[in-house]
Amino acid sequence: MIAGKKYKAEEDRSGMLRTINVKHLLEKLVEEQPGPTPSFTPIHLLELLLYLGREAPVGRKKLSSSLKIGEGAIRSMLKRLVKAGIVDVTSEGCVLTSKGIKIYNEVSGKLVDIGLVNIRMPWDHKYNYAVVLRGRSHLLKRGLEQRDAAIRAGAQAALVMTYLGDELHMPGVSILSREKPEFAAEVIKNIKPKEGDTIIITGADDYREAKYGALAAAQTLL
Numbered sequence: 001m002i003a004g005k006k007y008k009a010e011e012d013r014s015g016m017l018r019t020i021n022v023k024h025l026l027e028k029l030v031e032e033q034p035g036p037t038p039s040f041t042p043i044h045l046l047e048l049l050l051y052l053g054r055e056a057p058v059g060r061k062k063l064s065s066s067l068k069i070g071e072g073a074i075r076s077m078l079k080r081l082v083k084a085g086i087v088d089v090t091s092e093g094c095v096l097t098s099k100g101i102k103i104y105n106e107v108s109g110k111l112v113d114i115g116l117v118n119i120r121m122p123w124d125h126k127y128n129y130a131v132v133l134r135g136r137s138h139l140l141k142r143g144l145e146q147r148d149a150a151i152r153a154g155a156q157a158a159l160v161m162t163y164l165g166d167e168l169h170m171p172g173v174s175i176l177s178r179e180k181p182e183f184a185a186e187v188i189k190n191i192k193p194k195e196g197d198t199i200i201i202t203g204a205d206d207y208r209e210a211k212y213g214a215l216a217a218a219q220t221l222l
Helices: 022-031 040-057 062-066 073-084 098-110 145-152 179-193 207-219
Strands: 088-091 093-096 113-115 129-134 157-162 168-169 197-204
Touching: 022 040, 022 073, 022 207, 040 062, 040 073, 040 093, 040 098, 073 088, 073 168, 088 098, 093 098, 098 113, 113 207, 129 179, 129 207, 145 157, 145 179, 145 197, 145 207, 157 207, 168 179, 179 197, 197 207
Parallel strands: none
Antiparallel strands: 088 093, 113 129, 129 197, 157 168, 157 197
C-alpha cells in the first residue's frame, strides 16, 4: 500500500470498505506518475479495471494486446494499482485484490458497458459506442460536463440522455420520446434502459476514440 491515505478507501469499524470515490481515486493514481508526460489517463485505468474484473487472471501481454495499449503503459498502470492494493500479480497473471474486487463491484453496479451499437444517430461517424449509468439521472444537469469529457477524450460527437417515466429525455432540452419518437424507440429497444438511468452514446471514426469518449463521460458520474 502506498504510504498515506490518498489511495486508501475509508473503512468502518468492521474493516469493510465504504463507498469509494472512484473518479478521485483514478485521478490520484495518474497524478503520481513520474516524468513530465503521463503515459496513461484515468480512462485507461478504468478500462483496465473493468477488463480485469471480467477476465482475470490475465497476463501483461494479453492485457496489452486486448486493450491495444503499449506494454510500457500497462506496466506503469499495474505498478500503481499494485502499490495501491488494487491489483496483485500472481503466477497465473494479474488479478484484483479484495479491495480491487470491491471497487470493480461498485463501478460495475453503476456502469454498464454496452459497447458498439447499431443505432441511426444524428451524425455520420463510423463507430457509435454506448454506456449506461444505472440510476444516475439525478446527477445530470444538461449533460454538458459529460459531452465535454467525451470530446476531450477523443470522441467526435456525444449524446447524453436520461430515461424517466418510460420516456427518453435530453436533460433540460427536450423529451426525445415525443419530439423524435422513432429515434427514441430505437435507442430504448437497443439499450433497454431502466428508470432513472443515464444513457451516453458517443461517435467517432476511430473505435478507441469512441470508447474512450464514452468511458470519460461515464467517469464523471461514478
